[in-house]
Amino acid sequence: MSTLDSLALTRIPPEDEALRAEVRAFLAEAIAELPAHIRARSWGGYSSELSRKLAARGWIGVTLPKEYGGGGRSAFTRYVLVEEFLACGAPVGSHWIADRQSAPLILKYGTEAQKQFYIPKVCRGEAFFCIGMSEPGSGSDLASVRTRATPNDQGFVLNGQKIWTTNAHHCQYMIALVRTSGSSEDRHKGLSQVIVDLSLPGVTVRPIEDLSGDRHFCEVFFDNVQLGPDALIGAEGQGWVQVTAELAFERSGPERLFSSIVLFDQWLQYVRTPQGRTESAQRLAGQVLTQLAPLRAMSVAIQDKLVRGESPIVEAALVKELGTTLEQMIPAAIADDLFAREAEDVPVELLMTLKYVTEASPSFSLRGGTRDILRGMIARGLGLR
Numbered sequence: 001m002s003t004l005d006s007l008a009l010t011r012i013p014p015e016d017e018a019l020r021a022e023v024r025a026f027l028a029e030a031i032a033e034l035p036a037h038i039r040a041r042s043w044g045g046y047s048s049e050l051s052r053k054l055a056a057r058g059w060i061g062v063t064l065p066k067e068y069g070g071g072g073r074s075a076f077t078r079y080v081l082v083e084e085f086l087a088c089g090a091p092v093g094s095h096w097i098a099d100r101q102s103a104p105l106i107l108k109y110g111t112e113a114q115k116q117f118y119i120p121k122v123c124r125g126e127a128f129f130c131i132g133m134s135e136p137g138s139g140s141d142l143a144s145v146r147t148r149a150t151p152n153d154q155g156f157v158l159n160g161q162k163i164w165t166t167n168a169h170h171c172q173y174m175i176a177l178v179r180t181s182g183s184s185e186d187r188h189k190g191l192s193q194v195i196v197d198l199s200l201p202g203v204t205v206r207p208i209e210d211l212s213g214d215r216h217f218c219e220v221f222f223d224n225v226q227l228g229p230d231a232l233i234g235a236e237g238q239g240w241v242q243v244t245a246e247l248a249f250e251r252s253g254p255e256r257l258f259s260s261i262v263l264f265d266q267w268l269q270y271v272r273t274p275q276g277r278t279e280s281a282q283r284l285a286g287q288v289l290t291q292l293a294p295l296r297a298m299s300v301a302i303q304d305k306l307v308r309g310e311s312p313i314v315e316a317a318l319v320k321e322l323g324t325t326l327e328q329m330i331p332a333a334i335a336d337d338l339f340a341r342e343a344e345d346v347p348v349e350l351l352m353t354l355k356y357v358t359e360a361s362p363s364f365s366l367r368g369g370t371r372d373i374l375r376g377m378i379a380r381g382l383g384l385r
């Protein structure tokens with residue numbers, strides 16, 4: 001990390017850096033049995049058992065206030081934890097969304113009762129959340145969502161469908177973007193966010209199999225689901241503003257740079273062996289690291305802006321777009337390198353890891369907002385359109 005640190009725009013405080021060794025040592029033991037091609041799933045991997053162990057060490061909800069069971073520490077503490085989880089390939093998917101955005105959203109917009117009910121459970125690794133934004137026909141064009149929560153005398157009646165909802169089949173709760181008034185032609189007006197208990201009658205969750213055979217995202221159907229009045233999070237009609245702020249957190253983290261890092265690390269280990277070492281491989285290693293270092297520095301700098309209460313939406317889009325481009329370049333370049341060699345020289349585990357990351361990599365520039373959408377935002381932010 002020393003080369004990367006020398007390029008930092010913003011330094012992570014020493015007390016947070018000091019956490020790294022402890023986290024690394026813990027994970028080295030906790031996930032020792034997991035082979036690299038499984039660890040390569042990282043924040044897409046799922047282990048509620050590991051999440052509970054991390055929670056017991058205070059590593060979930062580390063930025064949340066102590067009065068709600070959190071760690072009361074800074075976003076840099078969380079940044080260090082997340083970097084270490086990703087670098088080791090820890091399967092942290094179960095608590096990922098709750099820790100990154102659902103609990104902070106509840107803290108920002110929730111009622112006191114909502115904070116007291118949900119946040120301690122998140123910090124204990126007992127409540128997992130998913131994101132209900134996309135619908136069939138409403139992905140990039142999120143303002144056109146049609147799922148509707150109609151007010152009634154008991155709260156809201158929810159009808160509609162979400163799609164691509166990561167880990168909905170493992171989560172207890174979804175924060176869904178829904179229409180509470182008007183129609184999809186009204187666009188941003190009339191949208192709200194509601195917390196949906198996924199065990200309620202009328203909710204059906206169906207996993208979807210992806211190219212690699214994994215079942216991590218789902219279709220979720222709502223058929224006359226009765227929600228209480230306390231399901232509403234934040235103000236009625238403010239869903240669009242809330243979601244936009246949430247997306248800056250979703251797009252700027254190290255997870256937008258490190259999706260291929262377990263593969264890169266495995267490949268580097270091979271390149272360090274006498275039969276793996278070639279001049280072209282060393283050049284490729286240098287190319288990846290010289291792109292990774294400034295991107296990481298930008299990601300840390302955005303974190304700093306978020307900590308200071310700014311909303312670096314364009315900067316976050318830029319880091320995600322450049323980060324996912326690098327994440328997709330890594331498996332393609334490693335494949336070129338390995339396929340130019342004698343097949344029997346290449347470790348099987350490295351090839352299995354390459355296979356998984358190659359199959360997953362098209363999704364890197366779709367999830368969290370597609371490449372075209374991000375480029376449009378960047379162009380607008382730079383005043384170019």
Ligand SMILES: Cc1cc2nc3c(=O)[nH]c(=O)nc-3n(C[C@H](O)[C@H](O)[C@H](O)COP(=O)(O)OP(=O)(O)OC[C@H]3O[C@@H](n4cnc5c(N)ncnc54)[C@H](O)[C@@H]3O)c2cc1C
Nearest residue numbers: 131132133134139140164165166363366367368369370372
């Ligand atoms: C692995 C993975 C996990 C996901 N997890 C979640 C989740 O947990 N929760 C959730 O809500 N969603 C999730 N998604 C969905 C994701 O956010 C959407 O797939 C994404 O926003 C794109 O929407 P779409 O699939 O409807 O494609 P579309 O919006 O239909 O886009 C299709 C193509 O058209 C392009 N396009 C669309 N509009 C424009 C435009 N205005 N200008 C230029 N080009 C345009 C897009 O870039 C894309 O190439 C996940 C997706 C993936 C791949």
